[in-house]
Amino acid sequence: MAKQRGAIVVDIERCKGCELCIEACPTSVIRMERKVNGKSYHFAYMENPAECTGCNNCAIVCPDGVISVYRMKVEV
């Protein structure tokens, strides 16, 4: 069976750690990294990449446009 699988790429240096993407994610994929970026902000990363469906929700609510979304069908 084919399943939609997604992945996000976060532009770490532009991320301001507002956590709105965590709220927007329907499958709880995103968490904040303990490390910080060059501006001392915690940044988003994929904690559960297996759950990502590539729905775009995190990317469109991101005020800084740091998230790129990729999606493809994967045979399971």
Next chain:
Amino acid sequence: MKMEVQDISKQIIDPKNLVYDRSPLMTDNVLTYCPGCGHGVVHHLMAEVIDEMGIQSETIGVAPVGCSVLAYEFLDVDWLQAPHGRAPAVATGLKRIMPEKYIFTYQGDGDLAAIGTGETIHACNRGEHITIIFINNGIYGMTGGQMAPTTLPGMATSTSPYGRDVSTMGYPIKMTELVAQLPGTYYVTRQAVHKPGNVRKTKKAIQKAFENQKLKKGVSLVEVVSNCNNGWKMTPVKSNTWMEENMFPYYPLGDIKVDGELVK
């Protein structure tokens, strides 16, 4: 298992699978807004709409004073800066000498609803064929969180530390409902950008507001109820919840005037 997941993720991250990326109309400058600010989302939506309509070279934005003035750093279209509140007046002049261009103003509530009330109402009353994007966060964000005309009753700001007292400070002004009554407006709506569904609706509203300029039937005004987490002294997530609980009952979302007909 974990290795397998990582392998699949690497496989997915390929240019041919890209479904969403920052609009090419956004410049490479890092947005200087506070973390979680709604301005950024609206900037991206405007960039996407202008890009999808293919009108980058025909669009001129007018940015007045406030946080909204910084838009010219981030959106790769022509911009003109207006004095505080005078964006609709400047846009009027631009549209009259260049009627084929897409002219929009990008204003905050301290600008559009306070110092620029006269310009806004008269531009709407004259029925200029412009688009007004109005970001309403109920506070003066850039200058340090002072009370704006749109501040809610009882809301604490730096100039009303005990909350807005309506007996001496008046009631919040609903500019969008006010201008919807004027015959010069063609499309008036209120949206928000705090949740993915709202963001998609706002994008459609902005697109409609830009497309209406071709019809030459009057002003299209899109109000976006936004947060100002720094001015409200809250975290971004908490400020969005506060906005849902307090701002939306007073500023209900939805279309107010569509195609020149009042719908609410």
